[in-house]
Amino acid sequence: MNKKLSLFYVLLAQALLFCACSSDSDFEEKQPSFHVVKTTADMSHTGGKGTIELDTEGVKATSNESWLKTVVNGKAIELTFEPNDSYNSRTATVTLKHADDEQTVSFIQMGIISEVDVYDHTYPYTGGEKSFLWKTDQPFEIQGMQEWISYEVKGDSIVFNIEGISELDSGRKCEMHITSGKYYSKTVTFTQDEAPLSYQMLLGNYTLEYKKWKGIAVETIDVSFVEKEKDKSITMKGLDFDITVLYKADLPGIAIKSQPVSNDIWLAAWQGGYNGGGLWPNSKFGLVSQWNKDKRNIELTMIPDGVTDSSWTDSEGNLVIVHAFILWTNSGEYKAEKTSRLVDLKFIKKAE
Numbered sequence: 001m002n003k004k005l006s007l008f009y010v011l012l013a014q015a016l017l018f019c020a021c022s023s024d025s026d027f028e029e030k031q032p033s034f035h036v037v038k039t040t041a042d043m044s045h046t047g048g049k050g051t052i053e054l055d056t057e058g059v060k061a062t063s064n065e066s067w068l069k070t071v072v073n074g075k076a077i078e079l080t081f082e083p084n085d086s087y088n089s090r091t092a093t094v095t096l097k098h099a100d101d102e103q104t105v106s107f108i109q110m111g112i113i114s115e116v117d118v119y120d121h122t123y124p125y126t127g128g129e130k131s132f133l134w135k136t137d138q139p140f141e142i143q144g145m146q147e148w149i150s151y152e153v154k155g156d157s158i159v160f161n162i163e164g165i166s167e168l169d170s171g172r173k174c175e176m177h178i179t180s181g182k183y184y185s186k187t188v189t190f191t192q193d194e195a196p197l198s199y200q201m202l203l204g205n206y207t208l209e210y211k212k213w214k215g216i217a218v219e220t221i222d223v224s225f226v227e228k229e230k231d232k233s234i235t236m237k238g239l240d241f242d243i244t245v246l247y248k249a250d251l252p253g254i255a256i257k258s259q260p261v262s263n264d265i266w267l268a269a270w271q272g273g274y275n276g277g278g279l280w281p282n283s284k285f286g287l288v289s290q291w292n293k294d295k296r297n298i299e300l301t302m303i304p305d306g307v308t309d310s311s312w313t314d315s316e317g318n319l320v321i322v323h324a325f326i327l328w329t330n331s332g333e334y335k336a337e338k339t340s341r342l343v344d345l346k347f348i349k350k351a352e
Contacts, residue, residue: 033099034059043081045112046137050079052105058098065092068107079107087111087183114138116184118158125171125195127164134158138181146174149190160190167195168295194295197252199231201295205350208238212341214273214323221338223347240327240336243267253289253300256345258282258325265329272324272343275314284309285322287345302345 034056041050052061054075061070061077067090069080077094084090088111096103114136121130135156142151148163165172171194179185208223223238225245234245234254241261245254258269258281269285271278285307289300308319324343327334334340 032101032103034096034101034103036096036103036105039105041079041081041107043107043109045084045110047083048081050081050107052077052079052094052096054096056098060097062095062097063092064095065090067109068092068094070094081107081109084109084111087114112136112138112181114181114184115156116140116178116180118178118186118188120189120191121160122191122193123162125165125167125169125193127162127192129159129161131157131159136180136184138184140178140180140184143177144174145176148172148192149174149176162190162192165192165194167198167201170194170293196249197291197295197298199234199247199249201298202234202247202254202349203227204352206347207350209344209346209348210339210341211272211343212339214343218344219339238338240334240338240340241265241267248288251288251291253291255286255288255305256302256325257286258284258322261327265327265334267325268328269322270324270326270341270343271314271320271322272326272341274321274323275316275318276320278312278314278320279326279328280309280312280320281328282309287322287325289347298347298349300347302347 034054036052037055038053039050042048043050054077057075059072059077061072063070067082067084069082071078071080077096079094089108090111091106091108093104093106096105115133116136117133119132123130131154133156134153149160151158151160172192174190175187176190177185177187203225205222205224208221209218210221211218221238223236225234225236228235228244231249232247234247236243236245243256243261244259245256248255258267260266260281266281268279268281286305287302288305290303292299292301304321304323306321308321310319312320314320324341326342327336327340
């Protein structure tokens with residue numbers, strides 16, 4: 001029994017001695033020999049600079065990529081980023097070593113950012129400007145740009161400016177080929193609309209060509225268009241009676257409808273030799289103009305407006321399409337001093 005107790009006390013004493021000899025530091029986590037205090041990087045795809053700040057001198061730094069250069073300067077690692085000529089981003093890692101400790105810091109450099117979007121556009125005859133997305137610093141080229149177009153890069157936009165044209169000028173187009181960087185290549189068309197054939201342009205003096213029946217000789221008479229209701233209607237003077245002419249901006253041009261010109265006289269819709277000589281004093285029928293597209297030398301050829309009526313047919317049973325007018329009274333054709341018959345009308349504006 002005494003032997004067993006003696007052995008117990010020996011083991012206990014050894015255990016106490018082990019505990020007494022062990023330091024508290026043997027159970028603490030080992031601290032690194034240096035710390036990264038701060039990392040900065042001012043860079044883009046064009047390159048840049050950066051710094052890794054440390055709390056200890058003597059740290060060695062190496063980069064795993066040739067485009068990221070490192071220089072140790074005391075407690076700082078100075079970084080130099082070379083330009084990234086790719087459209088893809090890339091990553092480099094800097095390894096820091098001091099004594100037996102090692103840490104890594106990674107950097108991502110973005111690739112070329114090039115967001116460009118120029119597209120077809122139509123400008124009014126007055127000109128103006130239009131902005132397009134132009135978020136790029138890549139070299140670019142614009143081929144085919146005409147002298148009436150200019151541009152300016154403003155921030156993330158490219159602004160094209162178009163000069164105005166005269167109300168009398170025709171519209172115009174310019175096809176341009178635009179390239180930017182390696183990948184953007186596009187052909188765009190800028191169109192400048194001409195001024196519309198305005199109400200004001202139609203006012204003035206005209207030579208009216210007409211016939212008295214289909215297929216016979218052309219005759220002429222001087223007439224004038226004067227303002228009646230601005231942008232809506234015109235009074236045609238020069239015949240035996242004034243005739244109301246409608247301004248049609250949608251054509252653009254004019255329309256003339258069958259209409260009363262006095263209490264008992266009508267400008268009646270008439271076949272005028274187009275499969276007959278029937279007439280109908282009815283304001284639903286008329287003619288519209290076909291413009292020659294030349295605002296400096298306006299010509300308006302009057303053609304059927306297409307209005308028909310199922311109760312009015314020609315000698316062959318076809319619906320009558322009105323081509324002419326005739327002055328008509330209850331007692332028959334009006335005996336005009338100038339003309340009562342207007343077939344195949346054409347208005348030719350005189351130079352002012």
